[in-house]
Amino acid sequence: MRPPTDPAAARARLTEALVRTGAEDRAALQDVYRLTSAKLFGICLRICGERSAAEDVLHDVYLTIWKRAGAYEPGRASPISWLATIARNKAIDWVRARGARPAHPIEEAAMVADTSPDQREIAERDEESRRLHDCLDALDERSRDAIRTAFFDGVTYAELAERKNMPLGTMKSIVRRGLLQLKGCVDDA
Amino acid sequence: MTPDAPDPDMTAAELALGLLDGEERAAALRRVLADPAFAREVEEWRQRLAGLFDDYPEVAAPESVAARLAQLDARPAAPSRPGFRWPIAGAVTAIAVMLALFLVLRPIPQAVAPPAAHRMMAASLVMSDKSGAMPAIVDMTTGEMRVGEAAVAPAGKSAQLWMIGGDGVPKPMGVLASTGPSRMSLAAGQRAALKAGITLAVSIEPLGGSPTGLPTGPVVASGKLSIA
Numbered sequence A: 001m002r003p004p005t006d007p008a009a010a011r012a013r014l015t016e017a018l019v020r021t022g023a024e025d026r027a028a029l030q031d032v033y034r035l036t037s038a039k040l041f042g043i044c045l046r047i048c049g050e051r052s053a054a055e056d057v058l059h060d061v062y063l064t065i066w067k068r069a070g071a072y073e074p075g076r077a078s079p080i081s082w083l084a085t086i087a088r089n090k091a092i093d094w095v096r097a098r099g100a101r102p103a104h105p106i107e108e109a110a111m112v113a114d115t116s117p118d119q120r121e122i123a124e125r126d127e128e129s130r131r132l133h134d135c136l137d138a139l140d141e142r143s144r145d146a147i148r149t150a151f152f153d154g155v156t157y158a159e160l161a162e163r164k165n166m167p168l169g170t171m172k173s174i175v176r177r178g179l180l181q182l183k184g185c186v187d188d189a
Numbered sequence B: 001m002t003p004d005a006p007d008p009d010m011t012a013a014e015l016a017l018g019l020l021d022g023e024e025r026a027a028a029l030r031r032v033l034a035d036p037a038f039a040r041e042v043e044e045w046r047q048r049l050a051g052l053f054d055d056y057p058e059v060a061a062p063e064s065v066a067a068r069l070a071q072l073d074a075r076p077a078a079p080s081r082p083g084f085r086w087p088i089a090g091a092v093t094a095i096a097v098m099l100a101l102f103l104v105l106r107p108i109p110q111a112v113a114p115p116a117a118h119r120m121m122a123a124s125l126v127m128s129d130k131s132g133a134m135p136a137i138v139d140m141t142t143g144e145m146r147v148g149e150a151a152v153a154p155a156g157k158s159a160q161l162w163m164i165g166g167d168g169v170p171k172p173m174g175v176l177a178s179t180g181p182s183r184m185s186l187a188a189g190q191r192a193a194l195k196a197g198i199t200l201a202v203s204i205e206p207l208g209g210s211p212t213g214l215p216t217g218p219v220v221a222s223g224k225l226s227i228a
Helices: A007-022 A026-048 A051-071 A077-098 A119-124 A126-137 A141-153 A159-164 A166-189 B011-017 B024-035 B036-055 B063-070 B089-105 B188-193
Strands: B118-129 B133-139 B142-145 B156-162 B170-175 B181-187 B198-205 B219-227
Touching: A007 A026, A007 A051, A007 A077, A007 B133, A026 A051, A026 A077, A026 B063, A051 A077, A051 B063, A051 B170, A051 B219, A077 B036, A126 A141, A126 A166, A126 B036, A126 B089, A141 A159, A141 B011, A159 B133, A166 B011, A166 B198, B011 B170, B024 B133, B024 B198, B024 B219, B063 B170, B118 B198, B133 B219, B170 B181, B170 B188, B188 B198
Parallel strands: none
Antiparallel strands: B118 B133, B118 B219, B133 B142, B142 B181, B156 B170, B156 B198, B198 B219
């Protein structure tokens, strides 16, 4: 089942499924799974870097959603952001608990930080997302690249500096200045 | 902006992004507990960056995960794959064992009352250094709370338990026993504030607990409360 193509309808449908999951409705959890598993698996795969780990983390993500859905407040965050944050944090926890990550991300989750999204993805962005992307595009390339890599791969400053072959202090400065500029741009728009 | 100007303080964004590790991360987490304005800032950054989730490519999830989820029953499930090193798997088991003991050891009620909704709540307080986790169980009917053994406080210090609800302000729940499991009795007001999704955290404080009413020392364990 593909999610509805109208973003507002998709969001309403997911919110409804998530709220029912919070009321311990198991069929609703299956609905949430059908609507979101491809996105959340994409996140787990990208950060974990290996398929079997990403599958285990994904399972744990939905168990967590099952347990925490009652705490979801529809007015405060978009449902997919709330779910994606759980997936990203679980995947990061897994990588950091293991203590090392694979040298190269696997092919299926190829370097999204460096590729441009397709037209359909751009069309599905809501207004806030469009503003964020516009503001990221306005940053200098090194800041933008560092912030996007930090987000997509869930890496620490130390890992970021190593990947970019930069001293830690320089890396921090680049990211901090970029974040400050990003905040100004997003909040002013 | 000159190269020599000090970096702006972007700690909230750095925590939201996951850039920090070690002591820097621990310090930022302490600040979340102690400083509601900072906690709000972290949440604002999460929302500000949420649009980036759009850029993760979708990948069809394997059927096996859907199949495992379809078998979900009402009890908390532990990860089923043998050999999968999940740091809180032990804690889930510990909660189940503790819950069982708690139920066995409870005094037999005089009259058979209908079970109240969400009578037991539980949290797995995962150590900040991921070395393990301690279970916490609350009987919502009596207000009795138990926290599993975890000798986390060094000599001359106390480990103190806090709850952090929607307002982000840590509220003291009690000082943990220096050895063995802890038992505490929650006041009606404290009990009323407990609901699924709130955070429980343990910080290291001067002997006898924080003198200020807010955490002053490092947070060594934390976890979210859920319905048991």
